Amino acid sequence: MSLLYLHAVPAEPAKPAPAPSPPPAEVPAHKPPDAPPAEKPPVKPFEFADVEQKAKELARKPYSRDESGMPEFLTNLDYDQYRDIRYKPEKALWRDENLPFQIQAFHRGFMFKDRVIINIVDHGSSTRLAYSPELFDFGKNQFPNPLPADLGFAGLRFHHPLRKDDIFDEMAVFLGASYFRAVGLGQQYGLSARGLAIDTGLPKAEEFPIFKEFWIEKPAKDASSLTIYALMDSQRVSGAYRFVVRPGLDLTMDVTSHLYFRQEIERVGIAPLTSMFFHGENTDRFIDDFRPEVHDSDGLLIGRSSGEWVWRPLNNPRQLRISVFRDEKPVGFGLMQRDRNFDHYQDLESSYNRRPSAWIEVLGEWGPGAVYLIEIPSDAEKYDNIVSFWVPDQPTGEGKEYTYSYRLHFELDEFTAPGGGKVAATRVGAAIPDNTHRKFVVEFSSPTLKLLSEKAVVEAEVSASAGKITNTVVQKNGENDRWRLTFDLEPEKDKDPVELRAMLKSGKDALTETWVYQWNRQ
Missing domain, CATH: 2.70.98.10 (Beta-galactosidase; Chain A, domain 5)
Structure with a gap:
């Protein structure tokens, strides 16, 4: 930034006067200009x-x-x-x-x-x-x-x-x-x-x-x-x-x-x-x-x-x-x-x-x-x-x-586990004729399961944290092309809750996700 300098003008020779004049006001050798407005720092964008x-x-x-x-x-x-x-x-x-x-x-x-x-x-x-x-x-x-x-x-x-x-x-x-x-x-x-x-x-x-x-x-x-x-x-x-x-x-x-x-x-x-x-x-x-x-x-x-x-x-x-x-x-x-x-x-x-x-x-x-x-x-x-x-x-x-x-x-579209059959339905009821036992019906679905013949070897892996699993059956449901797992739970007295796990397999290969369920007597 440049500064403007105001230089003093040389005075004329002094003339006699009846009375001295008051001394002139002091004039600065130079005067700085009015300062320009300060630049505002840029506003920081919100983030x-x-x-x-x-x-x-x-x-x-x-x-x-x-x-x-x-x-x-x-x-x-x-x-x-x-x-x-x-x-x-x-x-x-x-x-x-x-x-x-x-x-x-x-x-x-x-x-x-x-x-x-x-x-x-x-x-x-x-x-x-x-x-x-x-x-x-x-x-x-x-x-x-x-x-x-x-x-x-x-x-x-x-x-x-x-x-x-x-x-x-x-x-x-x-x-x-x-x-x-x-x-x-x-x-x-x-x-x-x-x-x-x-x-x-x-x-x-x-x-x-x-x-x-x-x-x-x-x-x-x-x-x-x-x-x-x-x-x-x-x-x-x-x-x-x-x-x-x-x-x-x-x-x-x-x-x-x-x-x-x-x-x-x-x-x-x-x-x-x-x-x-x-x-x-x-x-x-x-x-x-x-x-x-x-x-x-x-x-x-x-x-x-x-x-x-x-x-x-x-x-x-x-x-x-x-x-x-x-x-x-x-x-x-x-x-x-x-x-x-x-x-x-x-x-x-x-x-x-x-x-x-x-x-x-x-x-x-x-x-x-x-x-x-x-x-x-x-x-x-x-x-x-x-x-x-x-x-x-x-x-x-x-x-x-x-x-x-x-x-x-x-x-809305169902999120499906990669490559695995999903649980499509879970139903629970009394295992007739013994109403103290519970029957579980779990259906699995996937494009692969739909294509499998009803004679295909599909097995269930079922476990319970307490009680006994009986009457396990795996079969294809011809009405909807799902595969149905049914089993009974014989609960132990005073052992609640019972954690249940099940999945369908073909040999060592898992065909479905793992179904887990917590059953309580009351």
């Missing part, structure tokens, strides 16, 4: 590292929850009154910008008390989405007082054209604690995923982390995916999450979670799934219901590092049941809805045959741990009584931090 930093800072502070500012009349809303509050579709974010995604928000109220901050990231710059009552249609609700101007939101949902280019279908929703759900083409909302499960299934209160702030990257006009960031917080852990959502026939989410622990946690559940099983074909007690089956998921599928694939049919037990499947290097796990036959449900409203399966595909190294399955007794279909998640062996505690990555698939 996942910013969310990680926020989560790390949260973990250093005492936990605080933001339920402030919500009037009591919103807290006292019942389920139907809350459902009557809807975001106005014409107010959907990006509606008039010809983008492939749109966003709508949920109003606070009912059980959704936490304030959730929503930010939009456009070309690296993050801007908070402002709340306004004008964004919502409140239906028949009449409120005694005006709504606060800074009330905030409870959650958000995303829309994308699944059926037609000009029709935006709801594809995913984040609402309540760290719960979220998603659907692909032709699917109907069913099971839920969660950011994290804490102390689930233990004889103490469960802790529910909260997604308290979101950042959504504004997509390009030709974008096929949407990136969402979330800040999670809870009493003993905070977390930074990134979701890359790819809608379509099946919807997938690439999930990265970076966890920062304040305190030690007894049971941390990674990639938790929550579902409902009221009754099904394997229910061996009377349920007074015109529908043959009622469930969002009918089994847990596990891909093990040994190459074995395990299928565990779900049940609605009379007592709390917890099953643990250990592994050193998990491939994946999921709560699946295999039965797609409408005749097995007969429910025109709930459409259980169109509820998605959810498969967790492990990305990277998770280390040793176990898949947990928790089945809770339930007397109605409105309760989510099934939970599954991965529990790592890694210790938690103040200052500990871990990162987990996985791909979450919401799908």
